[in-house]
Amino acid sequence: MAAVALPLARLRPWAFPLAVAVVALLAILYTTDGSGVRLSNSQQIGQICAFLVASVGLNLLVGRTGMHSFAQGAFLAIGAYTFVWTQLTWDAPFLVGMLLAALVPALAGVVIAVATTRMRGPQLAMVTLITAVVVYKVLAEWKPFGQFGGYPNTAAHGSSLIEPPSLFGWELQPPLFGGTPATALVPVIVIAALSLLLYRRVAGTGWGLSLSVIKQSELLAAHLGVNVYLRKVAVVSFAAGLAGLGGACYALVFAHLQPESFALMLGVNLIVMVILGGAGTVLGPVIGTAVIVYLQTAPSVAAFVRWENDTISDRWYLSAQGLIAFMMIAVLFAMPAGIVGSAQRLLRRRRPRRAAIAPWHGGEPAAHLVAVAHTSGESAELVVTDVGLAFGGVRAVDGVSITVAPGSIVAVIGPNGAGKSSVVNLISGVYAGQGGSMHLGGTPLRGLPAYRRARLGIARTFQTPILSPELTVVDNVLVGSEQTASMSCAGAVSATRAARRARERDLRDVAAALELVGLTEEAGRTADELSYGQQRLVELARALVSRPRLLVLDEPAAGLNPTEIAALALILERLRDQGLSVLLVEHHMDLVRRIADHVVCMIDGRVAAAADAHTVLSDPLVVSAYLGQGHVAVAGGQHA
């Protein structure tokens, strides 16, 4: 057993939870002592906690997945109204009310996600914007919710406050009356603390990493075996559920809901909280939420508005809401990483990151990686028969057949535009293609989406490497492991011992892959610090830790210097010798001649020649395709 340690965390594992628990305890002690002087501060703390739960959820969307949603405020509203409704109409137990407050928005989130996630780009933001406006309209205009009388209201419900719900016999009193301890803040603060810990845990799992990959490139995510569509639905719904929980907390704090609190501005404020604090960081939402809630209520803002009136104009000035919106513009221009993000960058510059992984000490790494792949037992022969692909009227691929036997390297060569990359894209599942058949180890591939093919064991690299520039080499390789593809949202939340062991195994694979491609020394650097050649090797390592049965490489030597090409040849030979099937699209004939067991030359979408390297490279048809007709006449096909 080789000594592969867990990644060296910068903190002890219990340090962060302990700090959160201490802060939460202090907040509870401060808010529940019942003195009237602290009421407004207690309300502020309760409000911060309620919004924090929602902004933590939004951070998963905006920071991790790169999906901007304005509907988080609307989901919060739905959760709040659901909670109050359960209390008013059937006096539901507290925990049932909380559960429904999370579930109803989560379901609404599924609907929104299903409608938008198939589209790329800003569509989600646009549709959530409409959602926010419409939900506000319904809350403000629909009679059962009391319109602008609020919910509950004296006219319809006899009181403008909900009855304090009880938890384990405890009355949960809102922070509204002096002399009564604000017990409702206990669950609110605990939920906020738990949501923070939950975010931190989820972000570190394979599921959380897969969200970063989706943000980087949905194409890449699919080729790592991630069902992008389902995962986006899951994360939108998860975030909406957290928003709903935050809404229930909000209802606990104020015991009354006014529709004006849930206008579009709330959704905007939540986004500002996340971005101002630092999207994608654990503590960002805490800072952002505290700052915004403070700005909305602090006397200093009123003083600032007075200053505006005195010095600029008593008509043309910005009040609190306008100032927050203005701040959002300023942050996007001047500090896109947010407060916490910018601070982290400064710290990292001063203290460079240490390698996050123990180096490999387990013999031949190629043997480790490929042996793992072959435990499945079956043969990994790729058989492509007579496939075609047409773009409009252009036949890019026309009746191409290729077979890659286990333990062999097959190279596809051909002039630019011959359809080589299209063949790779047909095999990995980017295009559906027309006609023919494709099998990997006897399993038909036709009709399977890219992520299913990746799970069957097809791993590939891209012509231009797709890496997350801000992640370390280790993390960039780790996303190739199986957990990224197959871990469920529930699995990420519960984090079982089995999952932890799987992660240790994955890190072992990463160490082996880095050793194989010779990047052990660079493990702790971020991807944007690497040379182009090294970036391509990171992609190769990422493809290998997925335990592939077939490795598909799209021009792996392009942009590499001769030393790097020689190293690449060696790596591929070692993998081949362990029994891996490799399909390679390449222009470097030296590399092809050296390592390819079989060469297929494509011209104009068809296979022009297929045999061993020497035969194909001296075929007059191939030579003329590469060098033109004249060359053949002069050199008589002697030289390839």
Next chain:
Amino acid sequence: MLDQILVGAAIGCLYALIAQGFALTFRTTHTMNFATGEIGAIGAFVALGLAGVGWLPAPAKLAAAAIIVALVGAVVFAVLIRPFVTNDGHDARWLLVTVALSLVAVDLLRNSQGTQHRPLDFARLDGVLSLGFAQVPKQLALLAVVCLALGIAIALLVTRTGLGVRMRAVAEDTETAGLVGIDARRMGMLSYAIGSAAVAVGATLWTGYVGVFPDIGPLLLVPAFAGAVIGGLISVWGALAGGVLYGIAEQLFAHWFGATAGGVIGLVAVVGVLVLRPEGLFARRVEVKV
């Protein structure tokens, strides 16, 4: 019910014009201005300010408001939106900026002008136009005719002229368009200017009917955006049809099930269209190459 359909169609023409502004800027720059409603509000307030200039005929006042707002639109694009125009489809910072801008603009307008509705005392027709089988207020008829005429003019400009071709070239591939001498920034500013001017004219005529107030933005944004999505976001003709359809649906649903239903139908329609036909009702599907 025919009255409702007519009123819906008339207001729908306003939505259609704004939706077309969305489609115009989206196809040129892959961005759109979510402060469009506030752009309209600014236009209406500029028009209100010009109301006192007695010697200027009403159409000239409208045109002046349109030109001022066109400049505002172009500047908004150049200063606030263009820095965030990237090839990354996930990058929605331009959207955040324009939404924030709309909130800043509303705040400024409320603080400086007050929230009350003020009558616009020019560009107004009083009374009701009777078509025999149905009736529609004359102001709405005027709104419909002007918006439709402007919308058709813009659609023709985009699809039939060299300028439109250059805009499409920028949309297709900014770099290549730059290589053949098309200034992407200028094309973007131009599309924003045209879109904003059209919105200003439409919104001002509409405030002739409902009065001038700072919060008209949200009332216009959702229907116009819904119209644009229904029409397909990049199709200027589709946006025109989508906006009118939305206006009619909104009026009918409000008539049958109450005002709230009239507002909700927009979300339902947008979600329905996105699920069943993501490219919109009137746009062709585009093949994406890897």
